[in-house]
Amino acid sequence: MKKKIIAAALPLALAAAGAHAQSSVTLYGIIDLGVDYANNVASGSNGNLVPNSGNRLVQMQSGVPAGSRWGLRGSEDLGGGYSAIFRLESGFNAATGGLGGGLAFSRNAYVGLKNEQYGQITLGKQWDATVDLIEPYSLNGNYGGWYFAHPNDMDNLDNGFPVNNAIKYVSPVIAGFQFEGHYSLGGQAGQFSNNASYSAAAAYTLGSFSAGVGYLRVNDPITAVAGYGSGGGFVNAVYGNALANARYQGILSAGASYVLGSLKLMANYSNVDFSSGNGSHDLHYQNYEVSGTYAVTPAFTVGAGYTFTTGLDHASDTEPKYHQVNLIGQYSLSKRTSVYAMGSYQHAAGSADNAQITGFNPSSTQNQVITRVGITHSF
Numbered sequence: 001m002k003k004k005i006i007a008a009a010l011p012l013a014l015a016a017a018g019a020h021a022q023s024s025v026t027l028y029g030i031i032d033l034g035v036d037y038a039n040n041v042a043s044g045s046n047g048n049l050v051p052n053s054g055n056r057l058v059q060m061q062s063g064v065p066a067g068s069r070w071g072l073r074g075s076e077d078l079g080g081g082y083s084a085i086f087r088l089e090s091g092f093n094a095a096t097g098g099l100g101g102g103l104a105f106s107r108n109a110y111v112g113l114k115n116e117q118y119g120q121i122t123l124g125k126q127w128d129a130t131v132d133l134i135e136p137y138s139l140n141g142n143y144g145g146w147y148f149a150h151p152n153d154m155d156n157l158d159n160g161f162p163v164n165n166a167i168k169y170v171s172p173v174i175a176g177f178q179f180e181g182h183y184s185l186g187g188q189a190g191q192f193s194n195n196a197s198y199s200a201a202a203a204y205t206l207g208s209f210s211a212g213v214g215y216l217r218v219n220d221p222i223t224a225v226a227g228y229g230s231g232g233g234f235v236n237a238v239y240g241n242a243l244a245n246a247r248y249q250g251i252l253s254a255g256a257s258y259v260l261g262s263l264k265l266m267a268n269y270s271n272v273d274f275s276s277g278n279g280s281h282d283l284h285y286q287n288y289e290v291s292g293t294y295a296v297t298p299a300f301t302v303g304a305g306y307t308f309t310t311g312l313d314h315a316s317d318t319e320p321k322y323h324q325v326n327l328i329g330q331y332s333l334s335k336r337t338s339v340y341a342m343g344s345y346q347h348a349a350g351s352a353d354n355a356q357i358t359g360f361n362p363s364s365t366q367n368q369v370i371t372r373v374g375i376t377h378s379f
Helices: 002-021 129-133 240-245
Strands: 023-041 055-062 069-079 082-091 108-115 119-126 163-170 177-184 197-206 209-219 248-260 263-275 283-295 300-313 320-332 337-350 367-378
Touching (some): 108 163, 129 197
Antiparallel strands (some): 069 082, 082 108, 108 119, 119 163, 263 283, 283 300, 300 320, 320 337, 337 367
């Protein structure tokens, strides 16, 4: 009798094991925490700088080279080469335990279908195409994170914001070529374009060389995405007023990289337009970045980069400019844990009165310096 029961149960057990093998759910995450020092940071009130308030700052900050996050991702084999996929990813503040942006899933929340031959399509909150395909050509996309971004991440090449209500397509890699595109629905009755966004990007890799180009447009950016808008104690001295008045933010970006042994060389360019629709508050920026990383040993990597930003304010016919130098050294204690030291120096020039490294309030002068030591652990 016992043998019959075992024989009857065995096919069911094998079927359950097969079903389990065809589906997977993974819990993952990163915790990054460090201590910053800044030589000059001014206070803000109602989105405006408080006069003569610049001073030194020492703080603990979470999620700089890599955003602190936890998430779930999974797939289910549907047969015929198709699978269902999903991702739920939440940012958090490791220093306080707070949620990123006060949202349950502040970084990604999407579901979709994938086919190895035809690509994948996903629906929900996710990164735009330029984040996926152009950001890897920046130093902040490899090491250093948002402190190394172009001023206040004006081109979103440090994934400063995901897009909501997005329909996104990602092609398979064909002969080294890959394409992505998204369209985000504004969701307003009778106003099809309000708060909508779209992007398209393509990248090509051949051996040690890779290059890509992309375009992102966000309508009504001050309300459509969680960007760097001035308000409360935060002041965006770089493009805050233009962001508030912008009918759309248009970003054309391109980049390339070349790997030579332990050395990786990178360059990127972005053209950013904050357009009010009538020209009265238009602001235009161009960013030029060159950078590189070098693996001194398998465990120790150094990186350095320089960014030049030049702008044109059509309302005042002035030209703000920014120079920024970034340095980092990272040592891996294991495959999952690393320690690092990093620093940035920015000098404002032209008509720009205040230096402002991404992630900080402006300096009360044209110079700002930050340093940081920290630890990153992934799971």
